Amino acid sequence: xxxxxxxxxxxxxxxxxxxxxxxxxxxxxxxxxxxxxxxxxxxxxxxxxxxxxxxxxxxxxxxxxxxxxxxxxxxxxxxxxxxxxxxxxxxxxxxxxxxxxxxxxxxxxxxxxxxxxxxxxxxxxxx
Numbered sequence: 062x063x064x065x066x067x068x069x070x071x072x073x074x075x076x077x078x079x080x081x082x083x084x085x086x087x088x089x090x091x092x093x094x095x096x097x098x099x100x101x102x103x104x105x106x107x108x109x110x111x112x113x114x115x116x117x118x119x120x121x122x123x124x125x126x127x128x129x130x131x132x133x134x135x136x137x138x139x140x141x142x143x144x145x146x147x148x149x150x151x152x153x154x155x156x157x158x159x160x161x162x163x164x165x166x167x168x169x170x171x172x173x174x175x176x177x178x179x180x181x182x183x184x185x186x187x188x
Contacts, residue, residue: 064136064137064138067099068094069091069094070091071090071091072090072104073088073089073091073139073143073144073145074088074143074146074147074149074150075087075142075144075150075153075154076142076150076151076154077154078154078170082170082178082179082182084154084179084186087104087105088103088104088105089104089131090103094135097134097136098132098133098134098135099132099133100132101130101133102125102129102130102131103129103130103131105129107122107125107129108125108129142154142157147186148186151186151187152187155180155184158176158179158180159180
């Protein structure tokens with residue numbers, strides 16, 4: 062999917078499932094755009110937090126691990142699994158779960174029951 066016009070602060074979304082079958086939407090924020098490269102940071106407890114004792118003083122933590130960062134070139138496709146809306150992200154993850162590659166590697170989930178639970182969640186959330 063081609064990336065739309067990006068601005069600093071724009072939120073993008075992806076979906077992941079854990080070993081228990083719990084699915085969550087992850088938020089990726091455009092942190093900067095330099096020399097036609099868009100830099101994203103995943104917003105979670107490791108990257109976003111309380112900065113001081115002041116009321117409502119939240120922001121990006123000082124040192125962010127590279128595992129929470131992503132980047133792509135302006136005009137290229139969005140990174141794999143990252144979409145502009147939550148609904149698109151859920152549809153993308155559902156498409157991934159239905160792919161032959163993912164079906165053949167059900168080792169991501171311990172049992173067929175968990176796989177079916179994740180599949181049902183994705184179907185429900187992508188409508």
